[in-house]
Amino acid sequence: MPFFDALARWLGMKKKEVNVMVVGLDNSGKTTIINHFKSPETKNHDIVPTVGFNVEKFKSKSLAFTAFDMSGQGRYRNLWEQYYKECDGIIFVIDSSDKLRMVVAKEELNLLLENPELKNRSIPILFYANKMDARDAVSSVKCSHLLELQSLSNKPWFICASNALTGEGLHEGVDWLTDQLKIVLQKKKK
Amino acid sequence: MLSLKRDKKEEEDGGGNPFNNLEKSTVLQEARTFNETPINPRKCGNILTKVLYIINQGESIGQTEATEAFFAMTKLFQSKDPILRRLVYLGIKEMSKIAQDVIIVTSSLMKDMTGKEDQFRGPAIRALCSVTDHSMLQSIERYMKQAIVDKVPAVSSAALVSALHLGKGSQEVIKRWVNEAQEAVNSDNVMVQFHALGLLYHIRKTDKLAVNKLVSKFSKQSLKSPYAYCLLIRIAAKLIEEEDAGSESPMFDFIESCLRHKSEMVIYEAAHAIVQLKNTTAKDLAPAVSVLQLFCSSPKPTLRFAAVRTLNKVAIKHPAAVTACNLDLENLITDVNRSIATLAITTLLKTGNESSVDRLMKQISTFMSEISDEFKIVVVQAIRSLCSKFPRKHNVLMTFLAQMLRDEGGFDYKKEIVDCIITTIEDNVEAKEAGLAHLCEFIEDCEHTVLATKILHLLGREGPRTPSPSKYIRFIYNRVILENAAVRAAAVSAIAKFGAHCDDLLNSCVVLLERCQLDTDDEVRDRATFYVNVLKQKQKALSSAYILNGLQVSVVGLERALHQYTLEPSEAPFDLKSVPLATQPIAEQKVRDVPGEVPSSKPTQDKVAASRQDVYQEQLAQVPELANLGALFKSSSPVEVTESETEYYVQCIKHTFNNYIVFQFDCTNTLNDQQLERVTVEMEPAEGFEVIKYIPCPLLTYNKPGTTYTLVRLPSEPTQDTSRKHLSDQVIICSSNLFTSLVTGTFACVLKFLVKDCDPQTGEPDEDGYDDEYVLEDVEVSVADHVQKVMKPNFAASWEEVGPENELEDTYALSNMSTLEEAITNIIQYIGLQPCERSDKVPEGKSAHTLYLAGVFRGGHDALVRAKLALDTSGVTMQLTVRSTDPHVSEVLATAVA
Numbered sequence A: 001m002p003f004f005d006a007l008a009r010w011l012g013m014k015k016k017e018v019n020v021m022v023v024g025l026d027n028s029g030k031t032t033i034i035n036h037f038k039s040p041e042t043k044n045h046d047i048v049p050t051v052g053f054n055v056e057k058f059k060s061k062s063l064a065f066t067a068f069d070m071s072g073q074g075r076y077r078n079l080w081e082q083y084y085k086e087c088d089g090i091i092f093v094i095d096s097s098d099k100l101r102m103v104v105a106k107e108e109l110n111l112l113l114e115n116p117e118l119k120n121r122s123i124p125i126l127f128y129a130n131k132m133d134a135r136d137a138v139s140s141v142k143c144s145h146l147l148e149l150q151s152l153s154n155k156p157w158f159i160c161a162s163n164a165l166t167g168e169g170l171h172e173g174v175d176w177l178t179d180q181l182k183i184v185l186q187k188k189k190k
Numbered sequence B: 001m002l003s004l005k006r007d008k009k010e011e012e013d014g015g016g017n018p019f020n021n022l023e024k025s026t027v028l029q030e031a032r033t034f035n036e037t038p039i040n041p042r043k044c045g046n047i048l049t050k051v052l053y054i055i056n057q058g059e060s061i062g063q064t065e066a067t068e069a070f071f072a073m074t075k076l077f078q079s080k081d082p083i084l085r086r087l088v089y090l091g092i093k094e095m096s097k098i099a100q101d102v103i104i105v106t107s108s109l110m111k112d113m114t115g116k117e118d119q120f121r122g123p124a125i126r127a128l129c130s131v132t133d134h135s136m137l138q139s140i141e142r143y144m145k146q147a148i149v150d151k152v153p154a155v156s157s158a159a160l161v162s163a164l165h166l167g168k169g170s171q172e173v174i175k176r177w178v179n180e181a182q183e184a185v186n187s188d189n190v191m192v193q194f195h196a197l198g199l200l201y202h203i204r205k206t207d208k209l210a211v212n213k214l215v216s217k218f219s220k221q222s223l224k225s226p227y228a229y230c231l232l233i234r235i236a237a238k239l240i241e242e243e244d245a246g247s248e249s250p251m252f253d254f255i256e257s258c259l260r261h262k263s264e265m266v267i268y269e270a271a272h273a274i275v276q277l278k279n280t281t282a283k284d285l286a287p288a289v290s291v292l293q294l295f296c297s298s299p300k301p302t303l304r305f306a307a308v309r310t311l312n313k314v315a316i317k318h319p320a321a322v323t324a325c326n327l328d329l330e331n332l333i334t335d336v337n338r339s340i341a342t343l344a345i346t347t348l349l350k351t352g353n354e355s356s357v358d359r360l361m362k363q364i365s366t367f368m369s370e371i372s373d374e375f376k377i378v379v380v381q382a383i384r385s386l387c388s389k390f391p392r393k394h395n396v397l398m399t400f401l402a403q404m405l406r407d408e409g410g411f412d413y414k415k416e417i418v419d420c421i422i423t424t425i426e427d428n429v430e431a432k433e434a435g436l437a438h439l440c441e442f443i444e445d446c447e448h449t450v451l452a453t454k455i456l457h458l459l460g461r462e463g464p465r466t467p468s469p470s471k472y473i474r475f476i477y478n479r480v481i482l483e484n485a486a487v488r489a490a491a492v493s494a495i496a497k498f499g500a501h502c503d504d505l506l507n508s509c510v511v512l513l514e515r516c517q518l519d520t521d522d523e524v525r526d527r528a529t530f531y532v533n534v535l536k537q538k539q540k541a542l543s544s545a546y547i548l549n550g551l552q553v554s555v556v557g558l559e560r561a562l563h564q565y566t567l568e569p570s571e572a573p574f575d576l577k578s579v580p581l582a583t584q585p586i587a588e589q590k591v592r593d594v595p596g597e598v599p600s601s602k603p604t605q606d607k608v609a610a611s612r613q614d615v616y617q618e619q620l621a622q623v624p625e626l627a628n629l630g631a632l633f634k635s636s637s638p639v640e641v642t643e644s645e646t647e648y649y650v651q652c653i654k655h656t657f658n659n660y661i662v663f664q665f666d667c668t669n670t671l672n673d674q675q676l677e678r679v680t681v682e683m684e685p686a687e688g689f690e691v692i693k694y695i696p697c698p699l700l701t702y703n704k705p706g707t708t709y710t711l712v713r714l715p716s717e718p719t720q721d722t723s724r725k726h727l728s729d730q731v732i733i734c735s736s737n738l739f740t741s742l743v744t745g746t747f748a749c750v751l752k753f754l755v756k757d758c759d760p761q762t763g764e765p766d767e768d769g770y771d772d773e774y775v776l777e778d779v780e781v782s783v784a785d786h787v788q789k790v791m792k793p794n795f796a797a798s799w800e801e802v803g804p805e806n807e808l809e810d811t812y813a814l815s816n817m818s819t820l821e822e823a824i825t826n827i828i829q830y831i832g833l834q835p836c837e838r839s840d841k842v843p844e845g846k847s848a849h850t851l852y853l854a855g856v857f858r859g860g861h862d863a864l865v866r867a868k869l870a871l872d873t874s875g876v877t878m879q880l881t882v883r884s885t886d887p888h889v890s891e892v893l894a895t896a897v898a
């Protein structure tokens, strides 16, 4: 229905499409987070560790997201970079109760930031300090310290604590990302 | 408009294929479009089709390029377009074997396979199984099990078939899916039932008892699917074959009952299976043949075709059964479908008598021009068998073949005719001159270089030995003037052979060859120069070694040895003796396709493929302890040293080197509750031999073959040890039996190992093990292990070349042999040399015959044997003459037979 799409866009009804990548260590809750955004009929009730990646679509208040939900297991992490080039934003998920592997997460983040595809782009990064409900979870502030986010200056970033099981904190993050991406889209137009 | 024009043009030169002339690099460049967002499904679909097209054209794509394209393609998962998605599945399957990290699509495919879109689920399963490696199988197992019993037939079928493919890699996992497969067999869908039965069979295939049960179970509970029935018939037939059983087998009853099935497919399959069985009587065959006979007059061309094709195949084996259908076959001769007609005629030719040959040949010639090459080949094959059946008919048949050679036809067809003429010439002396004349005529106008060179080679071999050799020279020399370089070179070689063999033609051949020295092509000039110089020496021995009998080393081996020599240059000249010899194929490859047998996979001997022995040489060189034994002289064919169906299955291959023998034992552990470690074969050596080293097989798990080697030093024997010869004359005076005893012997063998019991389910072994052993059959080292077969195309010339210096002669009475053929088979088997000049075939009705054998003894000494055999009332007498370049080799061989 190309005509319909065109009409819808002309009327400003059709939402703009953006591509984001969801990365982070395994078991951090990436798939669970994305699942939360999906419409009730497409929701998945049986979440298993991701092998490779999955493409999921969901909508925020004014954007249509295509999310590449990547696998966080060690052997697949080096494949993330295959998808950097086309993405407009990044969601980096941290298991805030997994203090032991916080350094690993930091390492992976640094690799990502140093990647030639991303290094000089001012691409927005949203951090979820996920599993805030867990007993020994650290706060989002502590999390940003552990990851040394304060030194990340050439990209807009935002961190918020979340609980993917209840959805708490998730919308706050995506709203921020939506605003950032709209700015980028606006700039592109000009 | 512009594009329309271009399309039109493409249509003209590409037969309407828009993908013709696609360039790999351009297509892969285009594939980068997949990375663009948003996705344009139409455009991407088109490009992906191109990628698939070039892969299917056999274009080879490098790993890096393929991986890049693959990852680009994974981005198409963003699009929900059904056509594009299904193309992506195909793309994944095609690239899964070439690209890296293909498991990246696992989750995406798993989502589709469990998703709501039924049309995605089947293909997603197939794609998933193509990217799944062994380590990932566990994680998809649950989903596969569910899919097998899915209510959507396409999903269930896809899962079953994929499981079959996975089963090729790891039987273990799919074994656990047997319950699901059982359930799927009960499906109402004909395909699902068929595929499920296929999987069940595959899982149980190695367990004969279980297969037996499977067949008897399903033959009672009537299956819905005719396809499943056909499969069951095939399994049953295979069981009968394996058990070497006949109609007394309960399996046979089942197959026979299928002749009364309501589906034609099943009836045909059953009839086909019965007539192909080995041990059947005329009575067993009768119902199957009558079914086929009925099909011969069916209005459906497929049934007529199937029936006549099957009858054609079994015509030689069961002529009586087929003659019962003669009337029906006669009717089919005029069938509008030419394929059916051809098969009908060739079947009749196979079973007919000598008097019907002329009539049928005439009948065929009326439509030879209307049938395809494939069926023309069937006709040629029929003629080939007629030639050997009715040698007296060779005139009619040769003329017919010559006519066919003149007609239009492709390479395969022409090659078949040429081969047929060549075998006829070789089998039937009387047909020789006519055959050669036809071939001479053919090369006058032959567009196939391969055939022309082959025929020239034949002319060079056979021509000089005909009554008037000179008449062939003109044909051959014409090629030098008119043809391409390859053919010219072959012609030059052929001329040289006439010069070498026929004294009276020597001078004119030299003149012709001298003219060839002015050729524009290097190869042709080189050959001519070489031959002119050898011929001018006028020495028979030289001509024999360098022109008539040629080089006898393995081409692959020579290449490797020369390469090695250039890597480590030395003062010493290159030694041709260090190169392994070209091995003669173990079984005579010329077993002309006996029509009626299941078509044997045709040996493609034309290529310079690495021979079996070259492969062994390579493998042995990989074992550090065996790497420095020198060039491998000979590898025996494998011999079983265990009974079949015992706990362990062991085969022995003997590899002979200059001073050593390596015994290679290929072992299989058939017990699933045992794991063997440090497996060796301990050998009790025969006198003079010495075991140097055992190289154990570290681990032998259930059903995974492993190899252990035993290295044995050969007795330092007279053929090598010249010092000994001078040391004491006694050694030589010693009974000649000494020589044979020093090269032959019997070795007692025991398999030794450490056993660890293990859980048959998981294969998990116990911590501790215990030592155990298992007695194997003795291994014999015979004279044949020390000689390598070498074909001397011109035996007489080689005989003169070696000369009588070390000749030994003796006469033996082989009283326990009752025919010449039997004596010949035994002599060849024992001495292990190559029969030359087709002297292993005794012309019918002869009571005396001469066998010529040739080869090389370990150490590089030529060995020739002439055995004159005569048959009388008391058995066979043999006058054996041995010539060799080494006196001791002669003795070894002369005593071998005694």
Ligand SMILES: Nc1nc2c(ncn2[C@@H]2O[C@H](COP(=O)(O)OP(=O)(O)OP(=O)(O)O)[C@@H](O)[C@H]2O)c(=O)[nH]1
Pocket: A024, A025, A026, A027, A028, A029, A030, A031, A032, A033, A047, A048, A049, A050, A051, A070, A071, A072, A073, A130, A131, A132, A133, A134, A162, A163, A164, A165
């Ligand atoms: N308590 C708690 N558990 C969570 C939360 N988010 C996810 N989980 C659980 O964490 C586990 C891992 O979640 P996934 O979404 O599969 O993690 P992932 O990051 O996609 O993992 P990979 O695909 O292997 O990279 C699941 O058992 C989730 O139920 C959370 O906010 N709180």
Ligand SMILES: [Mg+2]
Pocket: A030, A031, A032, A048, A049, A050, A069, A070, A071, A072
């Ligand atoms: Mg995940």
